[in-house]
Amino acid sequence: MIIAIDGPAGAGKSTVAKLVAKSLNFLYIDTGAMYRALTLKALEEGVDIKDPQKVTELALHTEISLLNDPQAPLKVLLDGRDVTSDIRQPRITRFVSEVAKIKEVRKIMVELQRKLGNRGNAVLDGRDIGTVVFPKAEKKFYIDAVFQERVNRRYKESAGLGQNLTAEDVSADLANRDKIDSGRAVAPLKQAEDALYIDTTKLSIEEVVNKVLGFING
Numbered sequence: 634m635i636i637a638i639d640g641p642a643g644a645g646k647s648t649v650a651k652l653v654a655k656s657l658n659f660l661y662i663d664t665g666a667m668y669r670a671l672t673l674k675a676l677e678e679g680v681d682i683k684d685p686q687k688v689t690e691l692a693l694h695t696e697i698s699l700l701n702d703p704q705a706p707l708k709v710l711l712d713g714r715d716v717t718s719d720i721r722q723p724r725i726t727r728f729v730s731e732v733a734k735i736k737e738v739r740k741i742m743v744e745l746q747r748k749l750g751n752r753g754n755a756v757l758d759g760r761d762i763g764t765v766v767f768p769k770a771e772k773k774f775y776i777d778a779v780f781q782e783r784v785n786r787r788y789k790e791s792a793g794l795g796q797n798l799t800a801e802d803v804s805a806d807l808a809n810r811d812k813i814d815s816g817r818a819v820a821p822l823k824q825a826e827d828a829l830y831i832d833t834t835k836l837s838i839e840e841v842v843n844k845v846l847g848f849i850n851g
C-alpha cells in the first residue's frame with residue numbers, strides 16, 4: 634500500500650508521516666530530503682543552481698539513498714556519505730526550491746521515489762506524491778496549516794537545531810518556498826482531488842496522526 638502525504642513546508646507532514654509509517658511498520662520516504670541532498674552537493678561543488686543543465690548533469694552523477702531502520706531515524710546518504718543533518722542547514726532550505734523546480738531533476742527524483750515506493754508498503758511525503766509520483770496511491774492526504782502557524786513551528790524547530798534564524802528569516806523563507814513550490818510549471822504543490830484535507834493549525838500531532846490512521850483503516 635502507498636500512502637501519499639503532501640502539503641506546504643511547516644504543516645507537519647514529515648512528523649506525521651514518520652509516526653504513521655512507524656505505527657503501520659511501513660517504509661518512510663522523505664522525498665524533500667532527496668531534493669535537499671542534491672542541493673547540498675550543488676552548493677559544495679559550486680554548481681550554479683540557476684543553471685538547469687548543470688544541475689541536471691550533477692543529478693545524473695549523484696547517488697542518493699535513504700536508509701530505513703524502523704528502530705532509528707531515517708538516514709540520508711549522498712554518494713554514500715551521511716548528510717542527514719547537513720541537509721537541514723538554512724542555506725539548503727534557502728536554495729532547495731530552485732533545484733526542485735528543474736524539470737529534468739524532478740524526472741530523476743520521481744523515478745527514484747517510485748523505485749523505493751514500489752518495494753512494498755510505504756508512506757511518502759512531499760509536494761507531488763498524490764498528484765504525480767503515485768497518482769494511484771491507495772490513501773492520500775493534504776496536510777496544511779495557516780501561514781503564521783507554519784512559521785511558528787519552523788522557527789521553534791530551527792531554534793531547537795541551534796540555528797541562528799529570526800522569526801522574520803523563517804517567515805521570508807517559507808513565503809519564498811510557498812511561492813516557488815506552488816507556482817512552478819512542473820508538478821506544483823496542489824491537493825490531489827481524492828486527498829483528505831487536514832488543517833493542522835489547531836491540532837496536536839497526535840490528533841493528526843489519529844485522523845490519518847483512522848482514514849487509512851476506515
Ligand code: DC
Nearest residue numbers: 664665668729730733759760761810
Ligand atoms: O519537505 P521539505 O521542506 O524537506 O522539502 C524541501 C523542498 O523540496 C521543498 O521546498 C520543495 C521540494 N520538494 C518538491 O518539490 N517535491 C517533493 N516531492 C518534495 C519536496
